[in-house]
Amino acid sequence: MRAALPLVLGPVLFGLSFGVFAGTAGMGALAAVVMSATTFAGSAQFAAASVLENGGTVVAAIISAVLLNARYIGQSIAAASIFPGGRLRRFLESQMIVDESWALSGRSGRFEWAILVGAGLLLYVLWVSSTAIGTFVGDALGDPNDLGLDAAFAALFLALAAPYLRTRKALRAAVLGGAIALALLPFAPAGVPLVAASVACLLGLRR
Amino acid sequence: MSDAWIVVAVVGTFTLVFKAAGPVFLGRRQLSARAQSVVDLIAPVMLVALVVTQTVGGNEEISVDARVPGVAAAGVAIWRGAPLVVAMAIAATVTALLRLVAQ
Structure with missing residues (x-):
């Protein structure tokens, strides 16, 4: 639990603003809350809502969100071995994988089930409830990025990446992955740079 | 079904499956040494890529x-x-x- 405390403010503010934003995008309050409860991945939810708000098609909204979340395939494979119990339990607990819980749970260099599920559960409750509140509050709320929360999350990922980068092999792969993501940013739709970056993991095949 | 609900249902289903991919389909099966060394690089690569997109990512642009x-x-x-x-x-x-x- 304590490990997740620095993460509380972000999801609450972003959850609130997703609730507000979904309203302006004409999604309806119930659909917004159900999306937070089933998709549970902020960036994809914002992406889908913003496509709808800008008059995009259903297919475009789906593709952008699905591409953004494709990174979870890699994350769930990386953490696969820590989930105990039968298939149903593993299925349910695997839904607690989000960037923040996943990244935090690997901070000792080995993924830890208690951190992933504990932090994930806390984030889940905050995310769904703050979305619900956001749909009522409406526009009273400012932009959470005025508080620099977007930069704070980049710093979170950087701090969690740092311990991995001590071996030359990991450092080389990470630099290549970062370069791929950067090179694709101006051209590819959101989500694609992250998925393409994972090609750099194939450097692991080299001896 | 309204547009919003179609998006919610389809995106939700894909995401459930993505997140379950490792724990449900792979489980605790032992990977080969070569596969494991690829998987071991997912964390550093993904975290650094997230730093990049979160720091300079824009709407299909690099935004400094x-x-x-x-x-x-x-x-x-x-x-x-x-x-x-x-x-x-x-x-x-x-x-x-x-x-x-x-x-």
């Missing part, structure tokens, strides 16, 4: 704005051994102040 000095300051703090919360607070403070000044 107040986030960059904030994350750079946090990077220095991390380098010098600052705890996670402190690094996040530094990034948020620097970026928020720059945005305030720019307004």
Whole structure:
């Protein structure tokens, strides 16, 4: 639990603003809350809502969100071995994988089930409830990025990446992955740079 | 079914399956040494890619704005051994102040 405390403010503010934003995008309050409860991945939810708000098609909204979340395939494979119990339990607990819980749970260099599920559960409750509140509050709320929360999350990922980068092999792969993501940013739709970056993991095949 | 509900249902289903992919289909099966060395690189590669997209990502563009000095300051703090919360607070403070000044 304590490990997740620095993460509380972000999801609450972003959850609130997703609730507000979904309203302006004409999604309806119930659909917004159900999306937070089933998709549970902020960036994809914002992406889908913003496509709808800008008059995009259903297919475009789906593709952008699905591409953004494709990174979870890699994350769930990386953490696969820590989930105990039968298939149903593993299925349910695997839904607690989000960037923040996943990244935090690997901070000792080995993924830890208690951190992933504990932090994930806390984030889940905050995310769904703050979305619900956001749909009522409406526009009273400012932009959470005025508080620099977007930069704070980049710093979170950087701090969690740092311990991995001590071996030359990991450092080389990470630099290549970062370069791929950067090179694709101006051209590819959101989500694609992250998925393409994972090609750099194939450097692991080299001896 | 309205457009919004179709999006909610389809995106939700894909995401459930993505997140379950490893734990449900792979489980605790032992990977070969070569596969394991690929999987071991997912964390560093994905985390650094997230740093890149979160720091300079825009709407299909590279956007160098107040986030960059904030994350750079946090990077220095991390380098010098600052705890996670402190690094996040530094990034948020620097970026928020720059945005305030720019307004």
